[in-house]
Amino acid sequence: MAVPDVLRPFVTSMVPYDVDFGAPGTHRGMPSTEVTFVLPVGEPLDTAWSDGSDHRVTWSLVSGLHTRPAAIRHNGYQRGIQLALTTAGVRALFGMPAAAWRGELLALDEVAAPGDVRHLPEKLAETDPRQTDPQQWERLVATSLIETLARRGEPAARAEVGRALALLTRGAGVQEVADEVGYSRRRVSDLVRAETGVAPKQFQRLARFDRSKRLLGRVSLAHAATACGYADQAHLTREWQEFAGCTPTTWLHEEFPFVQDLTGGGEVH
Structure with a gap:
């Protein structure tokens, strides 16, 4: 299901997931210029920053703009729906600037007013994750967001x-x-x-990091560095170590273990 037209200025992606990792592990929640909004189904999210701080187990998560990775622990299986909100989307759907969430991991009941999207975890909990088509989760969430937007107008x-x-x-x-x-x-x-x-410079760096993440695994690291405006491959790798807590190749091997090696002659450390 594509993001409905009325939501596109506010929601850039809405992706249901139903993933069997094969074994318990930890997923990296990466920095971005967009705000991550996650609604798990079946099991709550076990989340913290990569240094272990602000650990929480919740049935919803919104994370403000941040420059370090989050750590999402799982027991080998994860279901739910993940959205990426623009800064305009945070205003439109929650009535506040994204700056209010800077560097925070928050649950919906901490940021959403009653009657808006605060009820979504309960609505999703009423579905049977073993029998429900994940597209039903998308429709439920999209309907709620559209209704919230209609009530709030479009504060921009x-x-x-x-x-x-x-x-x-x-x-x-x-x-x-x-x-x-x-x-x-x-x-x-x-x-x-x-x-x-x-700050603008930090926002620009996050945007460049976003662009590089979309290219990894498709082109060599050297090509990605040039295409995204890094000085060289070493510069790209330093930025990844700061924002992701790992090198690009480490992230690729974690997320896509069977992707062809496109590091372009070895990884720069």
């Missing part, structure tokens, strides 16, 4: 903030963004930080 950030974030996502420099939106560099920095919780 200022248009120039959305323009600035779009330019930063595409790799524009901070001064270029300031010139484009007609504000001083400091003013742009203040607006972006107030909306997202991170």
Whole structure:
């Protein structure tokens, strides 16, 4: 099921998952310019930051913009639905800027008002995960989001903030963004930080990291580094070690153990 048109400015992806890992383990929750919203089915999420802090077991999770990985532990099987929200989506669906969640792991009852999407864990719990088509989870969640959006209207950030974030996502420099939106560099920095919780340069780095993640496994690391605007492969690897807590090749082997080796002559450490 594709994200309904009415939700596309606010939800970039909505993916049901029903995965047998074969054995208990830990999945990395990666930094991004988008806000992660997860609704597990059958078993709650066991989540913490990679250093073990803020450990929680919940039936819902939203994570604000962050620059370190989360650790999601599982017993060998995971079911549920995961969404990626834009910063505009956080405003539209929760009535607050994404900056309010900066670096936080939160449950829905901590951020959602009664009558909005707060009821979704209970609604999903009423389905039988062994017999329910995961597309039913998508329909249930999409319907709830559309209803919430209709009740709330579309409270949005200022248009120039959305323009600035779009330019930063595409790799524009901070001064270029300031010139484009007609504000001083400091003013742009203040607006972006107030909306997202991170400075423009950090947002730009997260966007570049996002782009590289989508390319890994499809092209060599050297090619990904060039395509995404890194100085070289070593620069890409340093950014991955900071944001993901591992090298790109380690992540590929964890997530896609059977993918062809496309490191391009060996991994840079």
